[in-house]
Amino acid sequence: MDLYGLTIHAAHELLKRGEISAVALTAAVFERIEEVEEKVSAYLTLARDRAMAEAEAADALIGQGELGPLTGIPLAIKDILCTEGTRTTCGSKILEDFIPPYDSTVVKKLRSAHAVVVGKTNLDEFGMGSSTEHSAFASTHNPWDLTRIPGGSSGGSAAAVAADECIGAIGSDTGGSIRQPASHCGVVGLKPTYGRVSRFGLVAFASSLDQVGPITKDVTDCALLMNEIAGYDAMDSTSVPRPVPDFTKALESGLHGLVAGIPKEYYVEGLDGEVSQALDDAIKLIGELGATCREVSLPHTPYAVATYYLVAPAEASSNLARYDGVRYGLRDATSANLMEMYRNTRSRGFGPEVQRRIIIGTYALSAGYYEAYYGKASQVRTLVMEDFKQAFQTCDVLLAPVAPTPAFKLGEKLDDPLSMYLSDIFTLPPSLAGVPGLSVPCGFSREGLPIGLQILGKHFDEEKLIRVGYNFEQATDYHKRRPEL
Amino acid sequence: MAKITREQMVHVAQLARLHLDDAAVELYTKQLGDILTYMDTLNRLDTKGVPPTSHAIFINNAFRDDEVKPSIPVAQALANAPESEDGSFVVPKVIG
Numbered sequence: 001m002d003l004y005g006l007t008i009h010a011a012h013e014l015l016k017r018g019e020i021s022a023v024a025l026t027a028a029v030f031e032r033i034e035e036v037e038e039k040v041s042a043y044l045t046l047a048r049d050r051a052m053a054e055a056e057a058a059d060a061l062i063g064q065g066e067l068g069p070l071t072g073i074p075l076a077i078k079d080i081l082c083t084e085g086t087r088t089t090c091g092s093k094i095l096e097d098f099i100p101p102y103d104s105t106v107v108k109k110l111r112s113a114h115a116v117v118v119g120k121t122n123l124d125e126f127g128m129g130s131s132t133e134h135s136a137f138a139s140t141h142n143p144w145d146l147t148r149i150p151g152g153s154s155g156g157s158a159a160a161v162a163a164d165e166c167i168g169a170i171g172s173d174t175g176g177s178i179r180q181p182a183s184h185c186g187v188v189g190l191k192p193t194y195g196r197v198s199r200f201g202l203v204a205f206a207s208s209l210d211q212v213g214p215i216t217k218d219v220t221d222c223a224l225l226m227n228e229i230a231g232y233d234a235m236d237s238t239s240v241p242r243p244v245p246d247f248t249k250a251l252e253s254g255l256h257g258l259v260a261g262i263p264k265e266y267y268v269e270g271l272d273g274e275v276s277q278a279l280d281d282a283i284k285l286i287g288e289l290g291a292t293c294r295e296v297s298l299p300h301t302p303y304a305v306a307t308y309y310l311v312a313p314a315e316a317s318s319n320l321a322r323y324d325g326v327r328y329g330l331r332d333a334t335s336a337n338l339m340e341m342y343r344n345t346r347s348r349g350f351g352p353e354v355q356r357r358i359i360i361g362t363y364a365l366s367a368g369y370y371e372a373y374y375g376k377a378s379q380v381r382t383l384v385m386e387d388f389k390q391a392f393q394t395c396d397v398l399l400a401p402v403a404p405t406p407a408f409k410l411g412e413k414l415d416d417p418l419s420m421y422l423s424d425i426f427t428l429p430p431s432l433a434g435v436p437g438l439s440v441p442c443g444f445s446r447e448g449l450p451i452g453l454q455i456l457g458k459h460f461d462e463e464k465l466i467r468v469g470y471n472f473e474q475a476t477d478y479h480k481r482r483p484e485l
Numbered sequence: 486m487a488k489i490t491r492e493q494m495v496h497v498a499q500l501a502r503l504h505l506d507d508a509a510v511e512l513y514t515k516q517l518g519d520i521l522t523y524m525d526t527l528n529r530l531d532t533k534g535v536p537p538t539s540h541a542i543f544i545n546n547a548f549r550d551d552e553v554k555p556s557i558p559v560a561q562a563l564a565n566a567p568e569s570e571d572g573s574f575v576v577p578k579v580i581g
Contacts, residue, residue, distance in 0.1 A: 101561045195542045208540050237547035238540070306524045317501060324502070326574050328565035338579045343504035355503055359513055360520060362501040363489070376527050378537030383530070385538060418519055434541025459542065 003028035004164045005482065008073050008221040011167055015062055015072050022062065022072025025167070026055035026116050029074045033118075033165045036485045039146055041138045042160040044079045045087050046119040054116040061114060069224050070113040076166035078157045079120035080127055081212065082201040083107050086117070090203050091125040091135035091153075094329045094349030104201020105233045106170060106212050113228045118166050121156030125351045126320065127174055127205040129153050130420055131413065132181070134353040139410060142184060143483040144449055148407040151181030157215045158185040163485060168225060169215040174206050175308050176402070176427025178213045179439040183402035183452025186441045186481065188222050188469065189215045193460045194434035195240035198233030206315035207238070209308075209431050218479050219440065219469040223247035226462065242460065250463035251470045255289045258468070261296035261395030266426055272405040278443030278451040279401050282472065286399065289471050296395055298387040303380050304429040309421050310364050310377035311432070316354075317361030323349060356417060381432050388433040388456075396464055398456040401426050402439045406449035430456050438465040441478035450478070488518040 003025050006014070014020040030048055037043060051074065058072030077083060080090050082100035084107075089095045103111065110117070124134035132140045132155025140155045142148040143163040150159040154171030158181035161169050171178040173191035182189025190213045197212045204210060214225035227248065232241040262283060267276065287293045325331035325345035332344035347355065364373035391398060404423060413420040430437045435456055442453035453472070455465045473479050494514040498505045505513065559572050568575040 098565055101557050101564065193542070195544070234549050237549075238542070238544065240542060240544065300530075303527055303530060306527050309520065310524060321502075325567060326576055327562075329567075331567035333567075335577055338577050339502075340504075341577045342502040346502055347504040350503075355505075355509075356513060356516060358501045358503065359494075359497055359517060363493075363497050363517065363521075366497065366500060373521075373524065375537060376532060377524075378539060379532035379535040380527055380530060381538040382535050383532070385541060417516055418523055421520075432541065 004032040006167060007217045008070070008168050008224050011073055012069055016067055022055040022058040022116065023052065025072060026051055026074045029118055029166060036163050037165060039141060039485060040143055040159050040163045040165065041140050042121055042156045042163065042165055043076070043119045044089055044091070044122050044137055044156070047086050047117055050086070051116050051118050058114045058116065068113050070110065070115040070228055072114065072116060074116045074118045074167050075110060076118050076121050076157055076160045076169040077107060078123055078154050078171045080123055080172055080203045081107055081170065082203070083117065083120065086120065088120065088203070089137070091123045091137060092349065092351065092354070093136045094323050096330065098328055100201070102201065105198035105235060106229045107201065109228050121160055121169065123156055124153035125354050126203065126316070127153040127172060127177055128316070128353050128357055130176070130180060130423055132156060133410065133414055134351055136351050141410070142407050143485055144186060145407065145447070147409055148449070149184065149410055151184035151407060153177040154215060155181045158182050158187055158189065161185065161187045161215050161217060162483060164482065168217070168221050170212060171215045172202055172210060172212050173431070174209045174312060175431045176424050178215060179402050179427050179437050179452070179454060180424070182215050182439040184407040184450060186450030186478065187215055187217060188219055188441070188479065189213065189439045190222050190226065190462065190465070191431070191437045192226065192230065192462055193436045195238055196436070196460065196462065197229050198231070198236040198239045200233055200235035204319040206312040207319060208315060209312060219466055219473050220248070220251055222438070223251055223466050245463055247463060247466055250466040252467060253471065253474070255286065255291040255468060255471050258291040258397070259395045260286055260291045260293045260468070261391050261398045262293055263298045263301070263391065263398055263400055264295050265298050265301035266400045270404050271401060274445045275401055275405060275451050279453065282442040282453045283399055285475055286468065286472060289475060293399070296391045296398065298391060298429060300380065300383045300387050301429055304384055304432060305421055305425055307377045307380045307384060308424070308428040308432060309360065310373050311381060313357040313361030314364045314374045315361070317358045317365065320354070320358055353417070384429050385433045387429070388435055392458045396457070397468055400454045400456060402452040402454040406445045406451055426454060435459055436462045436465055438469050440469045440472055442472070442476070443478060488521040489514055
């Protein structure tokens with residue numbers, strides 16, 4: 001058996017029974033990386049020496065009978081979460097050599113749980129993109145078809161999970177950056193409720209939207225990672241002080257009594273035929289498993305792309321003002337004065353998509369345009385939120401597509417930013433509303449590309465998403481398929 | 486009519502502290518124009534009286550105790566600086 005192919009829970013059972021060691025498991029993951037990384041290009045930084053030391057420490061603990069659910073489990077971390085002593089680039093030249101002086105809260109929690117950090121995964125620069133092509137360092141390739149994008153911005157994490165280059169991974173999601181790559185790579189991804197997981201040490205893109213979450217091989221692993229990373233953190237004033245449930249309790253059979261809404265605005269022109277068919281089959285199956293499915297309306301869905309692409313760039317333009325060549329990161333050393341240094345540093349350090357979004361955001365916030373753009377978008381955001389509130393009065397969950405098509409070709413949308421933005425249509429509304437969303441594999445196209453089902457829930461009701469995802473997974477085998485590499 | 490002029494783009498780049506060469510000004514003027522035209526779809530909605538949302542989860546006054554805790558030592562805080570001297574960040578001349 002190939003150890004790298006294990007899920008978190010399967011590896012844990014073997015570690016517990018003493019049948020494998022954390023060192024052997026971690027070594028197997030690094031062997032796998034050596035074998036396939038050249039094709040996939042999921043990682044920006046590998047932390048082999050430290051990972052092997054962490055695995056040895058985990059084995060020592062296991063030897064003493066101290067074994068938690070993540071002890072000795074090799075995980076990949078999106079390179080937008082600070083890791084003390086390990087380079088954190090955000091996929092940007094401006095942070096190419098940045099070594100954080102502290103761990104993000106999520107990484108700290110994973111280290112306290114004695115997980116092994118394999119390395120840092122590729123992403124669209126600062127999380128801005130839907131294809132991972134906007135990384136300053138490399139394009140990640142979809143393990144199911146190396147000529148296609150893995151999705152983004154957490155494309156490296158999703159591809160690493162799909163290619164068995166780690167046992168599980170952490171991503172971040174601002175407008176779909178966990179759910180969409182999970183869908184395109186045939187793995188499970190959860191964007192938790194805004195405020196459920198600490199953002200401390202997550203490099204900020206759009207602070208009212210950013211959220212950290214797991215990308216895993218199945219729903220059980222998703223619940224296990226959520227158990228470790230969720231919870232209030234005094235270091236993040238937007239994290240919400242409420243108790244964290246044991247998410248594995250939601251892994252129970254049966255969907256009887258559950259009402260699933262089908263938002264009619266999500267099944268429209270532009271949705272690929274094969275995606276539509278896979279979704280229809282998934283909805284039918286969820287009905288057969290005991291849920292009552294009924295049509296609902298989220299009338300402001302058509303406005304979500306415009307709203308998001310004003311709100312998120314506006315926040316980004318403000319957040320990214322900190323990269324000024326003074327305290328950390330790149331500095332243009334040729335500039336004669338401070339203003340020139342700011343401008344040259346930022347234009348050399350940021351890639352085209354980041355500069356584009358800073359420009360959109362700066363324009364939307366600038367005098368004379370604020371009301372017409374940012375102000376208007378903030379009002380429409382209220383309407384989008386009301387849509388969800390209304391739908392959740394009669395439904396426990398909503399069932400939707402993740403992306404309108406399976407993974408597109410590398411380079412296909414690179415020169416057409418608006419068409420790239422429009423591909424986010426199904427993941428943006430839940431982000432604006434702050435509701436949680438789970439992406440689970442629900443089929444394959446004729447070309448063998450994965451298709452994902454998006455399960456949405458009320459604020460802080462991740463348990464129901466996990467329950468629906470788990471039941472769906474138990475009744476299907478899509479999550480068990482692996483790409484040939 | 487173009488949504489945004491070249492001059493406006495140059496002004497926005499200045500506000501954003503970006504240095505754009507001529508080709509970049511041209512490209513971003515066109516792309517921002519297309520994107521803003523798309524954003525106009527929002528004007529189809531009457532939002533009179535709709536309160537704006539800046540945060541999806543309502544949190545009122547996130548207070549915590551004001552405890553003194555150790556912070557990052559100066560040397561560590563300066564470790565990533567492009568240039569530092571005597572415990573400070575060094576920047577190019579500010580006043581010409």
